[in-house]
Amino acid sequence: xxxxxxxxxxxxxxxxxxxxxxxxxxxxxxxxxxxxxxxxxxxxxxxxxxxxxxxxxxxxxxxxxxxxxxxxxxxxxxxxxxxxxx
Numbered sequence: 001x002x003x004x005x006x007x008x009x010x011x012x013x014x015x016x017x018x019x020x021x022x023x024x025x026x027x028x029x030x031x032x033x034x035x036x037x038x039x040x041x042x043x044x045x046x047x048x049x050x051x052x053x054x055x056x057x058x059x060x061x062x063x064x065x066x067x068x069x070x071x072x073x074x075x076x077x078x079x080x081x082x083x084x085x086x
Contacts, residue, residue, distance in 0.1 A: 005067075011036065021035060
């Protein structure tokens with residue numbers, strides 16, 4: 001990836017995970033974003049890219065299926081903004 005710019009992603013943490021991240025950052029004398037980048041990079045490096053593993057990971061996210069179905073219902077009802085209009 002030499003010479004490539006990094007990509008920026010926004011991640012929203014629940015209160016409990018945000019507090020844990022802030023506590024870790026304080027103990028390391030680093031900014032929370034720096035710690036979050038490091039943790040996410042490590043998790044991605046260690047993640048198994050097999051479809052079954054990814055599916056199991058997604059299934060473990062609380063409420064993910066329900067939110068997905070809400071998105072499908074919104075799309076079917078026309079409550080969407082096409083990407084080319086953003």
